[in-house]
Amino acid sequence: RKLGIAILGLGGYASGQIAPALQLTEHCELRGLITGSPEKLPEWQRKYNIKEENSYTYDTMDEIADNDEIDVVYVITPTATHRDFTVRAANTGKHVWCEKPMAMTPEECQEMIDACNRNGVKLAIGYRMMHEPNTRKLIELTKEKAYGPLTGAHAYAGYAGSPPPADYWRGQRDMGGGALYDMGVYSVNGLAYGTQLQPVAVVKAGQRRQDRPNGVDLTTTYTLRYPDGMTAEGKTSVVEDYNELHIEAENGWYEMDPMQPYTGVKGSTSDGKVLGPPVPNQQSIQMDDDALAILNGTELIAPGTLAQKDIRVIRAIIESAETGKEVKI
Ligand code: NAD
Structure with missing residues (x-):
């Protein structure tokens, strides 16, 4: 059915x-x-x-x-x-x-x-991205500890667009516009699936915001810390281009570059492997996965409880940027 x-x-x-x-x-x-x-x-x-x-x-x-x-x-x-x-x-x-x-x-x-x-x-x-087969290979490498224990990570998700206008929701802070919500969620979620760890603190963060009422952040940078002391760097933008998720481990590294376009996501490793295969359409895989979870009564790949954790990190990044202090998560 x-x-x-x-x-x-x-x-x-x-x-x-x-x-x-x-x-x-x-x-x-x-x-x-x-x-x-x-x-x-x-x-x-x-x-x-x-x-x-x-x-x-x-x-x-x-x-x-x-x-x-x-x-x-x-x-x-x-x-x-x-x-x-x-x-x-x-x-x-x-x-x-x-x-x-x-x-x-x-x-x-x-x-x-x-x-x-x-x-x-x-x-x-x-x-x-969590349904995209190349990305799922990267997640498997972390789960298997294929390159040993993790030592660091970074996730950069941005595109070089024009600053969003005040009369469009993407240019309105109270509507959820801005780099961190729109694109930064890919970096925060990417670090979560890429490390399979939840951060315990935002060490520091910075935001460059539009100088007008209800203006949004054009660029946000942040540093997360994990329970074992490892840190990860994130940055995101709606006016600068970058797009990669990089995982460092004791015996090598692996990455997605670019990490989140609709097509052409590409994964590679320090020992020259290419993660594959190419995917014709991510969204159709996503919706079929989610439909099967409903039809078969099985677990979702990205349930609300998982995404809620990323929103908690996003709020802590904003608080850290506003106070200039470390914020516990
Ligand atoms: P959009 O501006 O193109 O479309 C938004 C739609 O919502 C429009 O039809 C608009 O009429 C309607 N709308 C506007 N204001 C509204 C309001 N106050 N109440 C109810 N409806 C309103 O935006 P979009 O790019 O389609 O983004 C919509 C959502 O999809 C956002 O949450 C965005 O983050 C998400 N999105 C996800 C991806 C992805 O790759 N997963 C890509 C783009 C957008």
Whole structure:
């Protein structure tokens, strides 16, 4: 059986990546739409053959509870709206997939987790890299201690864009815009899966912010410390290009460079191995993995409880940047 997916939020990522990727899945079918801009519906309905009765607005979306054709609501809206939409979707009894970053604070994440638990539905976060086969090889190297105990790591995730404007959510701090939430979550999550360790402190952090009310960070740098004293460096930007996850161990190193593009993720090791294989479409693998976890009642690769830890680290990075002090996590 295929799961019926309803996309909530018909913006850039939904139209450019997720809807096309759904066409390539084995276990999912795009069957529903939920939008705050109903004028978008006719084109989407035509393009993806979606029934009128499976089309909702933010005002009518709670009626999806009575729609047996829909199994999952996939929340793809600005980050500050993830909590409310996820709780509402969970309360309709549908499973929820929610885009990264999970939410603004660990407390919001907890509300999302609690709502899904209360309703007996699963909550998966759209961490596409954790499903990507090259990246999964890197994770295996860490789990096997293939190059001995880890000695250090860095994760850099940025792109050289224009500073986001004040009238767009990506340029608004209170909507979850800015380098650290948007791109930095890849570096924080990358260090988590790359080291298989949780940091105990942010040693130091710095942010370069837009000089206007509600302006966002354009670049953030940070140093994490782990229980055994090892440290890792992270940096992230929406105005500078870099993209790599590098793991140092006693007997060698291994890395993803680049670590998080939609295609062309590439892994290599100090002894000349290339991690593979190339992957045609990460998002379709992600959604099939998450669908199988629902259909078979197995564990998700990236559940809300995992992503909540990254939001805790992000908040500690912000606190460290603001106070100039080390912050315990
Ligand atoms: P976008 O601006 O292109 O689209 C956002 C959509 O949400 C639009 O349809 C917009 O009308 C709607 N929206 C705007 N403000 C809203 C509000 N206040 N309440 C409800 N809806 C609102 O953004 P996007 O690039 O599609 O990003 C959406 C989400 O997807 C973000 O959380 C982002 O981090 C995530 N994303 C993930 C990836 C990935 O690779 N996993 C890539 C891009 C975006």
